[in-house]
Amino acid sequence: MTYSLDIRFKPLYEVISSLHAYICKKSHKKLDLTETWPKQARQRFTPELVEILDSLSIDGDWKLTYLLVFLCPNEDAAGFAEWLRGLTAGALYELMSPYGNQFPANMTVFRDRTAKLFELWDKQYFQHIDTALINRLDEDVRIRKQALPSLDPAQFVDETSNGLYFEPVKGLEKLVLMPQYHFQPFNVVHHYGSLTVCHYAARIDMDEDDFLSTHEYRMIRSVAERSRLKILRFLHKGPRSFIEIVRHLELSKGITHDHIAKLRHAGMLTAHFEGETLTVYSLRIGALAQMYGKLMEYIERAE
Incomplete structure (x- = not known):
């Protein structure tokens, strides 16, 4: 850098x-x-x-x-x-x-x-x-x-x-x-x-009366949709541009953008910038592992 x-x-x-x-x-x-x-x-x-x-x-x-x-x-x-x-x-x-x-x-x-x-x-x-x-x-x-x-x-x-x-x-x-x-x-x-x-976004939750934070719930919700899972699988092969993702999903740009936005806000994707231009998206493997760990921690938690 x-x-x-x-x-x-x-x-x-x-x-x-x-x-x-x-x-x-x-x-x-x-x-x-x-x-x-x-x-x-x-x-x-x-x-x-x-x-x-x-x-x-x-x-x-x-x-x-x-x-x-x-x-x-x-x-x-x-x-x-x-x-x-x-x-x-x-x-x-x-x-x-x-x-x-x-x-x-x-x-x-x-x-x-x-x-x-x-x-x-x-x-x-x-x-x-x-x-x-x-x-x-x-x-x-x-x-x-x-x-x-x-x-x-x-x-x-x-x-x-x-x-x-x-x-x-x-x-x-x-x-x-x-x-x-x-x-x-x-x-x-x-x-x-x-x-x-x-x-x-600092991912601060001021209402912490539940085990999972707002961001952690967002991570789980983000993958509970077929097209978003297809995006994650597609990006597992390597970084892809927005247009490449649109063509892969065979959906409109607007719908594809909405799916990508939900995955981005959940931290499932990395957005790559060259100056002011967003060039490609890549998969954040660590975020998937983090989501799995939080989910299992919640499921296994003693009541």
Whole structure:
């Protein structure tokens, strides 16, 4: 691996994860959070916050918001808003220019709206979440940092991200991993020139009243379907592209994509990236073994 690897966490990262989970409406039914979470959260928002949230979408400006969160030296949403307001439009252009050439149509409007968004979201939602969640995310990074020196970097990324591989292509100099809870089971990956940032699903279950976690149930459910089993068997022969899998299944691209997504979220596949391009999928044999072990442990557990 020719690029440097870092893993880090601060509460601000989970602030944007929670915002992303709310804004990305097409994912609401697929989140580990309850389906009613967005509606319940919205009930305590002021009209001002609702108006800002309803104007947002997962677009280029939102990608730049993730970049600013990464570049911000402060730890939380209040610090982010204060830091952002202290930057002129010119300073923001200068700060972001090393990471690409796409900018908001009006930097001043973008700055002020983003600062207000994080300030309001923090007061009306994020300050009311269970503080144990932040401790769990911080602990996840601490444990993984301890394991990093003893693991192959590619293996570390694969295990941490639950199945991502970033090819060491020319131009990629740094990969940063950050855990997230609200947008589980998804990962959020952004590329900014020589920098790639991956907010990975930490697979944290805050309601641990059962033996199997939400992720472990997802692993078991993911293989309980004929087409997905066919995908796993096909990939056992080696990595395959999306189109190759479509042709093998003889299903539509949409249906095939849905099957692959369920296997990816369960950690059964590795998605291989070359820069911003997802090239092929491969089978994660270790995930199958892990699923079998958890299932047998559950079955054999004494009542």
